Amino acid sequence: MRRSTVWHPFTQHAVAPLPIKIASADGAYLVAEDGRRIFDGISSWWVVTHGHRHAPIVEAIKRQADTLDQVIFAGFTHAPAEETATKLLQLVTRSLGTSDLAHVFYSDSGSTAVEVALKMALGYWRHSGETRTRIIAFEHAYHGDTVGTMSAGARGIFNAPYEPMLFDVARIPFPEAGREEATLAELERLVTEEPTAALIVEPLVLGAGGMLMYPAAVLRQLFEIAKAHGALVIADEVMTGFGRTGTAFACEQACVTPDILCVAKGLTGGVIPLAATLSTRAIFDAHYSTDRTKTFFHSSSYTANPIACAAASANLDIWLNEPVIERIAALAAMQAERLASLGGDWRFTNLRQTGTIAALDVVVGDGGYLAGIGPKLYERFIAADVLLRPLGNTVYVMPPYCTTAADLGRVSAAIRSAADAVA
Numbered sequence: 001m002r003r004s005t006v007w008h009p010f011t012q013h014a015v016a017p018l019p020i021k022i023a024s025a026d027g028a029y030l031v032a033e034d035g036r037r038i039f040d041g042i043s044s045w046w047v048v049t050h051g052h053r054h055a056p057i058v059e060a061i062k063r064q065a066d067t068l069d070q071v072i073f074a075g076f077t078h079a080p081a082e083e084t085a086t087k088l089l090q091l092v093t094r095s096l097g098t099s100d101l102a103h104v105f106y107s108d109s110g111s112t113a114v115e116v117a118l119k120m121a122l123g124y125w126r127h128s129g130e131t132r133t134r135i136i137a138f139e140h141a142y143h144g145d146t147v148g149t150m151s152a153g154a155r156g157i158f159n160a161p162y163e164p165m166l167f168d169v170a171r172i173p174f175p176e177a178g179r180e181e182a183t184l185a186e187l188e189r190l191v192t193e194e195p196t197a198a199l200i201v202e203p204l205v206l207g208a209g210g211m212l213m214y215p216a217a218v219l220r221q222l223f224e225i226a227k228a229h230g231a232l233v234i235a236d237e238v239m240t241g242f243g244r245t246g247t248a249f250a251c252e253q254a255c256v257t258p259d260i261l262c263v264a265k266g267l268t269g270g271v272i273p274l275a276a277t278l279s280t281r282a283i284f285d286a287h288y289s290t291d292r293t294k295t296f297f298h299s300s301s302y303t304a305n306p307i308a309c310a311a312a313s314a315n316l317d318i319w320l321n322e323p324v325i326e327r328i329a330a331l332a333a334m335q336a337e338r339l340a341s342l343g344g345d346w347r348f349t350n351l352r353q354t355g356t357i358a359a360l361d362v363v364v365g366d367g368g369y370l371a372g373i374g375p376k377l378y379e380r381f382i383a384a385d386v387l388l389r390p391l392g393n394t395v396y397v398m399p400p401y402c403t404t405a406a407d408l409g410r411v412s413a414a415i416r417s418a419a420d421a422v423a
Protein backbone atom coordinates (compact mmCIF):
# COMPACT_ATOMS: atom_id res chain seq x y z
CA MET A 1 0.00 0.00 0.00
CA ARG A 2 1.56 3.25 -1.08
CA ARG A 3 -1.03 5.74 0.10
CA SER A 4 0.51 9.12 0.65
CA THR A 5 -0.82 12.19 2.44
CA VAL A 6 0.92 14.31 -0.16
CA TRP A 7 -0.60 13.71 -3.58
CA HIS A 8 2.23 14.06 -6.10
CA PRO A 9 1.87 15.37 -9.67
CA PHE A 10 1.88 13.00 -12.66
CA THR A 11 2.42 10.15 -10.18
CA GLN A 12 0.50 6.88 -10.02
CA HIS A 13 0.89 6.25 -6.30
CA ALA A 14 -0.20 2.61 -6.66
CA VAL A 15 2.86 1.67 -8.67
CA ALA A 16 5.40 4.49 -8.34
CA PRO A 17 8.47 3.94 -6.15
CA LEU A 18 8.41 5.93 -2.91
CA PRO A 19 9.59 9.50 -3.55
CA ILE A 20 13.19 10.34 -2.72
CA LYS A 21 13.50 12.96 -0.01
CA ILE A 22 15.75 15.77 -1.19
CA ALA A 23 17.51 17.81 1.47
CA SER A 24 19.40 20.34 -0.63
CA ALA A 25 20.56 21.18 -4.11
CA ASP A 26 23.70 22.61 -5.54
CA GLY A 27 24.68 23.38 -9.15
CA ALA A 28 23.59 20.45 -11.30
CA TYR A 29 23.01 18.13 -8.31
CA LEU A 30 20.20 17.22 -5.95
CA VAL A 31 21.34 15.98 -2.56
CA ALA A 32 19.12 13.39 -0.89
CA GLU A 33 18.61 13.10 2.87
CA ASP A 34 20.76 9.95 2.85
CA GLY A 35 23.61 11.91 1.25
CA ARG A 36 23.24 10.59 -2.32
CA ARG A 37 24.10 13.19 -4.95
CA ILE A 38 21.77 12.83 -7.93
CA PHE A 39 22.62 14.51 -11.23
CA ASP A 40 19.61 16.61 -12.30
CA GLY A 41 19.47 15.63 -15.97
CA ILE A 42 16.08 17.24 -16.55
CA SER A 43 16.73 20.52 -14.70
CA SER A 44 13.97 19.62 -12.21
CA TRP A 45 11.23 19.61 -14.85
CA TRP A 46 12.96 21.96 -17.26
CA VAL A 47 13.10 24.95 -14.93
CA VAL A 48 16.66 25.27 -13.59
CA THR A 49 18.90 27.08 -16.07
CA HIS A 50 22.23 28.31 -14.60
CA GLY A 51 22.20 25.70 -11.81
CA HIS A 52 20.48 25.14 -8.47
CA ARG A 53 20.82 27.94 -5.91
CA HIS A 54 22.64 30.20 -8.37
CA ALA A 55 24.13 32.80 -6.01
CA PRO A 56 23.03 36.14 -7.57
CA ILE A 57 19.43 34.92 -7.79
CA VAL A 58 19.38 33.56 -4.24
CA GLU A 59 20.89 36.82 -2.94
CA ALA A 60 18.24 38.88 -4.77
CA ILE A 61 15.50 36.76 -3.19
CA LYS A 62 16.96 37.25 0.29
CA ARG A 63 17.23 41.02 -0.17
CA GLN A 64 13.70 41.30 -1.52
CA ALA A 65 12.21 39.13 1.25
CA ASP A 66 13.63 41.62 3.73
CA THR A 67 11.98 44.59 2.00
CA LEU A 68 8.62 43.82 0.38
CA ASP A 69 7.15 40.33 0.41
CA GLN A 70 3.81 40.63 -1.36
CA VAL A 71 1.39 43.30 -2.49
CA ILE A 72 -1.81 43.22 -4.51
CA PHE A 73 -0.91 44.00 -8.15
CA ALA A 74 -4.14 45.76 -9.13
CA GLY A 75 -3.82 49.44 -8.27
CA PHE A 76 -0.23 48.94 -7.05
CA THR A 77 3.14 48.28 -8.62
CA HIS A 78 6.72 47.85 -7.40
CA ALA A 79 10.28 48.13 -8.62
CA PRO A 80 11.03 44.41 -9.13
CA ALA A 81 7.99 44.03 -11.44
CA GLU A 82 8.77 47.19 -13.39
CA GLU A 83 12.45 46.30 -13.74
CA THR A 84 11.72 42.72 -14.78
CA ALA A 85 9.31 43.89 -17.49
CA THR A 86 11.84 46.37 -18.88
CA LYS A 87 14.69 43.85 -18.88
CA LEU A 88 12.53 41.06 -20.30
CA LEU A 89 11.46 43.23 -23.24
CA GLN A 90 15.11 44.21 -23.70
CA LEU A 91 16.24 40.57 -23.83
CA VAL A 92 13.41 39.57 -26.15
CA THR A 93 14.20 42.46 -28.49
CA ARG A 94 17.88 41.58 -28.48
CA SER A 95 17.09 37.91 -29.19
CA LEU A 96 14.48 38.44 -31.88
CA GLY A 97 16.26 41.34 -33.58
CA THR A 98 13.22 43.52 -33.64
CA SER A 99 10.14 42.88 -31.64
CA ASP A 100 6.68 44.37 -31.54
CA LEU A 101 6.18 42.92 -28.09
CA ALA A 102 5.57 45.84 -25.78
CA HIS A 103 3.54 44.69 -22.75
CA VAL A 104 4.17 42.16 -19.98
CA PHE A 105 1.36 40.43 -18.08
CA TYR A 106 2.50 38.41 -15.06
CA SER A 107 1.19 35.11 -13.75
CA ASP A 108 2.73 32.19 -11.91
CA SER A 109 3.16 29.11 -14.10
CA GLY A 110 3.55 28.02 -17.67
CA SER A 111 -0.08 26.91 -17.76
CA THR A 112 -1.35 30.28 -16.60
CA ALA A 113 0.95 32.09 -19.05
CA VAL A 114 -0.65 30.13 -21.91
CA GLU A 115 -4.17 30.40 -20.48
CA VAL A 116 -3.65 34.19 -20.40
CA ALA A 117 -2.36 34.11 -23.99
CA LEU A 118 -5.49 32.32 -25.21
CA LYS A 119 -7.72 34.79 -23.36
CA MET A 120 -5.76 37.74 -24.75
CA ALA A 121 -6.16 36.41 -28.29
CA LEU A 122 -9.92 35.92 -27.98
CA GLY A 123 -10.30 39.24 -26.17
CA TYR A 124 -8.39 40.97 -28.94
CA TRP A 125 -10.76 39.76 -31.65
CA ARG A 126 -13.91 40.38 -29.64
CA HIS A 127 -12.92 43.91 -28.65
CA SER A 128 -11.82 44.60 -32.23
CA GLY A 129 -15.34 43.70 -33.36
CA GLU A 130 -14.33 40.69 -35.45
CA THR A 131 -15.70 37.21 -34.91
CA ARG A 132 -12.72 34.92 -34.76
CA THR A 133 -12.64 32.09 -32.25
CA ARG A 134 -10.75 29.28 -34.00
CA ILE A 135 -7.52 28.22 -32.31
CA ILE A 136 -5.09 26.06 -34.29
CA ALA A 137 -2.54 23.88 -32.49
CA PHE A 138 -0.14 21.03 -33.19
CA GLU A 139 -0.89 17.37 -32.79
CA HIS A 140 1.28 16.16 -29.83
CA ALA A 141 1.25 19.68 -28.36
CA TYR A 142 1.50 20.23 -24.61
CA HIS A 143 0.67 23.65 -23.18
CA GLY A 144 -0.23 22.87 -19.56
CA ASP A 145 -2.87 21.30 -17.36
CA THR A 146 -5.54 23.97 -16.93
CA VAL A 147 -8.73 23.58 -18.96
CA GLY A 148 -7.75 26.03 -21.70
CA THR A 149 -4.23 24.68 -22.05
CA MET A 150 -5.43 21.07 -22.02
CA SER A 151 -7.81 22.04 -24.82
CA ALA A 152 -4.93 23.43 -26.89
CA GLY A 153 -2.81 20.40 -26.02
CA ALA A 154 -3.01 16.99 -27.63
CA ARG A 155 -5.87 14.77 -26.50
CA GLY A 156 -4.84 11.51 -24.89
CA ILE A 157 -4.32 9.79 -21.57
CA PHE A 158 -3.33 13.07 -19.91
CA ASN A 159 -6.77 14.59 -20.32
CA ALA A 160 -9.24 11.86 -21.41
CA PRO A 161 -11.37 12.10 -18.20
CA TYR A 162 -11.77 15.84 -18.67
CA GLU A 163 -12.76 15.70 -22.35
CA PRO A 164 -16.28 17.06 -21.68
CA MET A 165 -14.76 20.31 -20.33
CA LEU A 166 -12.39 20.90 -23.25
CA PHE A 167 -13.12 23.20 -26.19
CA ASP A 168 -12.52 22.32 -29.83
CA VAL A 169 -9.23 23.22 -31.40
CA ALA A 170 -8.22 22.68 -35.03
CA ARG A 171 -5.09 20.52 -35.45
CA ILE A 172 -2.14 20.56 -37.76
CA PRO A 173 0.08 17.48 -37.95
CA PHE A 174 3.52 17.63 -36.36
CA PRO A 175 5.97 18.50 -39.21
CA GLU A 176 7.87 15.22 -39.33
CA ALA A 177 11.04 15.24 -41.40
CA GLY A 178 10.03 14.77 -45.04
CA ARG A 179 6.34 15.51 -44.29
CA GLU A 180 6.60 19.23 -43.56
CA GLU A 181 4.54 20.10 -46.62
CA ALA A 182 1.54 18.23 -45.20
CA THR A 183 1.67 20.43 -42.07
CA LEU A 184 1.96 23.65 -44.04
CA ALA A 185 -0.82 22.62 -46.44
CA GLU A 186 -3.16 21.76 -43.56
CA LEU A 187 -2.49 25.10 -41.88
CA GLU A 188 -3.19 26.88 -45.17
CA ARG A 189 -6.44 24.93 -45.54
CA LEU A 190 -7.59 25.67 -41.98
CA VAL A 191 -6.87 29.41 -42.02
CA THR A 192 -8.58 29.71 -45.41
CA GLU A 193 -11.60 27.68 -44.31
CA GLU A 194 -12.48 29.85 -41.29
CA PRO A 195 -11.14 33.14 -39.89
CA THR A 196 -8.64 32.08 -37.24
CA ALA A 197 -8.07 33.78 -33.90
CA ALA A 198 -4.66 32.30 -33.24
CA LEU A 199 -2.12 29.64 -34.09
CA ILE A 200 -0.32 28.38 -30.97
CA VAL A 201 3.05 26.69 -31.31
CA GLU A 202 5.86 25.27 -29.23
CA PRO A 203 8.74 26.65 -31.32
CA LEU A 204 11.36 24.10 -32.55
CA VAL A 205 10.71 21.47 -29.86
CA LEU A 206 7.46 19.87 -28.67
CA GLY A 207 8.47 18.94 -25.12
CA ALA A 208 6.00 16.70 -23.31
CA GLY A 209 4.77 15.40 -26.68
CA GLY A 210 8.04 13.46 -26.89
CA MET A 211 10.87 15.98 -27.49
CA LEU A 212 9.80 16.18 -31.12
CA MET A 213 12.04 18.58 -33.03
CA TYR A 214 11.44 20.46 -36.28
CA PRO A 215 13.47 23.01 -38.23
CA ALA A 216 13.40 26.78 -37.91
CA ALA A 217 12.50 27.14 -41.60
CA VAL A 218 9.22 25.30 -40.97
CA LEU A 219 8.47 27.46 -37.94
CA ARG A 220 9.01 30.51 -40.12
CA GLN A 221 6.63 29.21 -42.80
CA LEU A 222 3.96 28.49 -40.18
CA PHE A 223 4.21 32.08 -38.97
CA GLU A 224 4.01 33.40 -42.54
CA ILE A 225 0.88 31.41 -43.38
CA ALA A 226 -0.90 32.37 -40.16
CA LYS A 227 0.00 36.04 -40.43
CA ALA A 228 -0.95 36.21 -44.13
CA HIS A 229 -4.47 35.30 -43.01
CA GLY A 230 -4.51 37.78 -40.13
CA ALA A 231 -4.30 35.14 -37.40
CA LEU A 232 -2.34 35.94 -34.26
CA VAL A 233 0.60 33.67 -33.45
CA ILE A 234 1.19 32.58 -29.86
CA ALA A 235 4.68 31.23 -29.15
CA ASP A 236 4.68 29.02 -26.07
CA GLU A 237 8.33 29.34 -25.01
CA VAL A 238 7.62 28.04 -21.51
CA MET A 239 10.08 25.19 -22.09
CA THR A 240 12.18 26.51 -25.00
CA GLY A 241 12.76 29.99 -23.54
CA PHE A 242 15.90 31.07 -21.69
CA GLY A 243 18.39 29.19 -23.77
CA ARG A 244 17.25 25.59 -24.01
CA THR A 245 17.37 25.54 -27.80
CA GLY A 246 20.71 27.34 -28.07
CA THR A 247 19.36 30.88 -28.38
CA ALA A 248 17.69 32.97 -25.70
CA PHE A 249 14.32 32.26 -27.35
CA ALA A 250 13.64 29.61 -29.99
CA CYS A 251 11.81 32.09 -32.25
CA GLU A 252 15.16 33.82 -32.80
CA GLN A 253 16.33 30.92 -34.99
CA ALA A 254 13.38 31.40 -37.35
CA CYS A 255 13.68 35.21 -37.32
CA VAL A 256 10.04 35.52 -36.26
CA THR A 257 8.25 37.58 -33.65
CA PRO A 258 5.01 36.22 -32.22
CA ASP A 259 2.04 38.43 -31.32
CA ILE A 260 2.00 36.77 -27.91
CA LEU A 261 4.97 35.16 -26.17
CA CYS A 262 4.64 32.93 -23.10
CA VAL A 263 7.57 32.44 -20.72
CA ALA A 264 7.78 30.78 -17.31
CA LYS A 265 10.12 28.03 -16.04
CA GLY A 266 13.53 29.68 -16.72
CA LEU A 267 12.32 33.23 -16.13
CA THR A 268 13.62 33.17 -12.55
CA GLY A 269 16.47 30.80 -13.41
CA GLY A 270 14.18 28.05 -12.16
CA VAL A 271 14.34 29.09 -8.51
CA ILE A 272 10.85 30.36 -7.77
CA PRO A 273 7.57 30.39 -9.75
CA LEU A 274 6.87 33.30 -12.07
CA ALA A 275 5.47 33.52 -15.58
CA ALA A 276 4.84 36.25 -18.10
CA THR A 277 2.74 36.66 -21.21
CA LEU A 278 4.08 39.32 -23.55
CA SER A 279 1.78 41.00 -26.04
CA THR A 280 1.99 43.47 -28.88
CA ARG A 281 0.75 47.03 -28.51
CA ALA A 282 -2.22 46.16 -30.76
CA ILE A 283 -3.46 43.48 -28.34
CA PHE A 284 -3.06 45.79 -25.34
CA ASP A 285 -4.78 48.59 -27.25
CA ALA A 286 -7.78 46.39 -28.11
CA HIS A 287 -8.38 46.11 -24.35
CA TYR A 288 -7.57 49.80 -23.69
CA SER A 289 -10.87 51.63 -23.46
CA THR A 290 -13.05 53.84 -21.30
CA ASP A 291 -15.54 51.00 -21.70
CA ARG A 292 -14.78 48.97 -18.58
CA THR A 293 -16.23 45.78 -20.06
CA LYS A 294 -13.07 45.63 -22.19
CA THR A 295 -10.84 45.22 -19.12
CA PHE A 296 -8.57 42.19 -19.31
CA PHE A 297 -10.27 40.16 -16.60
CA HIS A 298 -7.52 37.88 -15.35
CA SER A 299 -5.56 37.76 -12.13
CA SER A 300 -4.22 35.48 -9.49
CA SER A 301 -3.53 36.39 -5.87
CA TYR A 302 0.23 36.32 -6.29
CA THR A 303 0.44 38.13 -9.65
CA ALA A 304 3.96 39.64 -9.90
CA ASN A 305 5.00 38.58 -6.41
CA PRO A 306 7.92 40.92 -5.54
CA ILE A 307 10.23 38.12 -4.38
CA ALA A 308 9.67 36.15 -7.60
CA CYS A 309 10.15 39.32 -9.66
CA ALA A 310 13.41 40.10 -7.82
CA ALA A 311 14.64 36.62 -8.79
CA ALA A 312 13.61 37.22 -12.41
CA SER A 313 15.28 40.61 -12.45
CA ALA A 314 18.55 39.09 -11.16
CA ASN A 315 18.26 36.32 -13.76
CA LEU A 316 17.70 38.84 -16.55
CA ASP A 317 20.82 40.75 -15.42
CA ILE A 318 22.76 37.54 -15.97
CA TRP A 319 21.25 37.16 -19.45
CA LEU A 320 21.88 40.77 -20.39
CA ASN A 321 25.42 41.03 -19.00
CA GLU A 322 27.09 37.62 -19.00
CA PRO A 323 28.13 35.34 -21.90
CA VAL A 324 25.29 32.88 -21.29
CA ILE A 325 24.97 32.02 -24.98
CA GLU A 326 28.65 30.96 -25.07
CA ARG A 327 28.09 28.72 -22.03
CA ILE A 328 25.07 27.17 -23.70
CA ALA A 329 26.99 26.62 -26.93
CA ALA A 330 29.68 24.74 -24.98
CA LEU A 331 27.00 22.58 -23.34
CA ALA A 332 25.36 21.92 -26.73
CA ALA A 333 28.72 20.79 -28.15
CA MET A 334 29.20 18.40 -25.21
CA GLN A 335 25.69 17.07 -25.69
CA ALA A 336 26.42 16.45 -29.39
CA GLU A 337 29.52 14.46 -28.46
CA ARG A 338 27.69 12.29 -25.96
CA LEU A 339 24.78 11.72 -28.33
CA ALA A 340 27.20 10.66 -31.07
CA SER A 341 28.74 8.17 -28.64
CA LEU A 342 25.34 6.47 -28.32
CA GLY A 343 24.78 6.62 -32.07
CA GLY A 344 26.10 3.23 -33.17
CA ASP A 345 23.92 1.32 -30.71
CA TRP A 346 21.06 -0.55 -32.47
CA ARG A 347 18.86 -0.18 -29.36
CA PHE A 348 18.65 3.58 -29.86
CA THR A 349 16.92 5.32 -32.73
CA ASN A 350 15.90 8.80 -33.79
CA LEU A 351 18.82 10.51 -32.03
CA ARG A 352 18.16 14.23 -32.08
CA GLN A 353 19.32 17.49 -30.58
CA THR A 354 18.29 21.12 -30.53
CA GLY A 355 20.68 23.33 -28.59
CA THR A 356 21.09 21.97 -25.06
CA ILE A 357 18.35 19.34 -25.44
CA ALA A 358 19.31 15.84 -26.57
CA ALA A 359 16.87 12.96 -27.06
CA LEU A 360 16.65 9.45 -28.41
CA ASP A 361 14.06 6.70 -28.61
CA VAL A 362 14.73 3.26 -27.19
CA VAL A 363 13.65 0.64 -29.71
CA VAL A 364 10.59 -1.15 -28.25
CA GLY A 365 7.47 -2.89 -29.48
CA ASP A 366 5.13 -0.57 -27.56
CA GLY A 367 5.92 3.14 -27.88
CA GLY A 368 3.97 6.06 -26.41
CA TYR A 369 3.82 7.67 -22.98
CA LEU A 370 2.69 4.49 -21.20
CA ALA A 371 5.37 2.31 -22.82
CA GLY A 372 6.31 -0.26 -20.18
CA ILE A 373 9.98 0.52 -20.55
CA GLY A 374 9.66 4.10 -19.22
CA PRO A 375 9.36 3.34 -15.48
CA LYS A 376 11.97 0.58 -15.74
CA LEU A 377 14.49 2.93 -17.28
CA TYR A 378 13.65 5.59 -14.69
CA GLU A 379 14.41 3.21 -11.83
CA ARG A 380 17.73 2.21 -13.41
CA PHE A 381 18.74 5.82 -13.91
CA ILE A 382 17.88 6.71 -10.32
CA ALA A 383 19.86 3.69 -9.09
CA ALA A 384 22.82 5.22 -10.95
CA ASP A 385 22.15 8.60 -9.23
CA VAL A 386 21.01 10.21 -12.48
CA LEU A 387 17.62 11.89 -12.75
CA LEU A 388 16.18 11.28 -16.22
CA ARG A 389 12.43 10.92 -16.60
CA PRO A 390 11.68 9.18 -19.90
CA LEU A 391 8.57 10.13 -21.84
CA GLY A 392 7.53 6.54 -22.61
CA ASN A 393 10.42 5.11 -24.65
CA THR A 394 11.89 8.58 -25.31
CA VAL A 395 14.91 9.38 -23.17
CA TYR A 396 15.98 13.00 -23.15
CA VAL A 397 18.65 15.01 -21.38
CA MET A 398 17.93 18.67 -20.59
CA PRO A 399 20.58 19.61 -18.04
CA PRO A 400 21.35 22.87 -16.22
CA TYR A 401 23.92 25.07 -17.97
CA CYS A 402 26.62 24.43 -15.33
CA THR A 403 26.78 20.75 -16.36
CA THR A 404 30.27 19.44 -17.12
CA ALA A 405 31.57 16.93 -19.68
CA ALA A 406 32.15 14.49 -16.80
CA ASP A 407 28.49 14.83 -15.73
CA LEU A 408 27.32 14.07 -19.25
CA GLY A 409 29.71 11.12 -19.42
CA ARG A 410 27.92 9.69 -16.38
CA VAL A 411 24.57 10.29 -18.05
CA SER A 412 25.42 8.47 -21.26
CA ALA A 413 26.94 5.59 -19.29
CA ALA A 414 23.70 5.40 -17.28
CA ILE A 415 21.63 5.36 -20.48
CA ARG A 416 23.70 2.55 -21.92
CA SER A 417 23.65 0.42 -18.78
CA ALA A 418 19.93 1.02 -18.20
CA ALA A 419 19.29 -0.20 -21.75
CA ASP A 420 21.45 -3.28 -21.01
CA ALA A 421 19.50 -3.98 -17.84
CA VAL A 422 16.02 -3.71 -19.33
CA ALA A 423 16.87 -5.50 -22.61
Ligand SMILES: Cc1ncc(COP(=O)(O)O)c(C=O)c1O
Nearest residue numbers: 109110111142143144207238239
Ligand atom coordinates in the same frame (compact mmCIF):
# COMPACT_ATOMS: atom_id res chain seq x y z
C1 LIG B 1 5.58 24.11 -23.65
C2 LIG B 1 4.96 24.13 -22.30
N1 LIG B 1 3.93 24.96 -22.04
C3 LIG B 1 3.36 25.01 -20.84
C4 LIG B 1 3.78 24.21 -19.81
C5 LIG B 1 3.11 24.28 -18.47
O1 LIG B 1 3.96 24.86 -17.55
P1 LIG B 1 3.69 24.70 -15.97
O2 LIG B 1 4.00 23.27 -15.64
O3 LIG B 1 4.64 25.66 -15.34
O4 LIG B 1 2.27 25.04 -15.74
C6 LIG B 1 4.85 23.34 -20.03
C7 LIG B 1 5.33 22.47 -18.93
O5 LIG B 1 6.13 21.60 -19.09
C8 LIG B 1 5.45 23.28 -21.30
O6 LIG B 1 6.47 22.45 -21.57
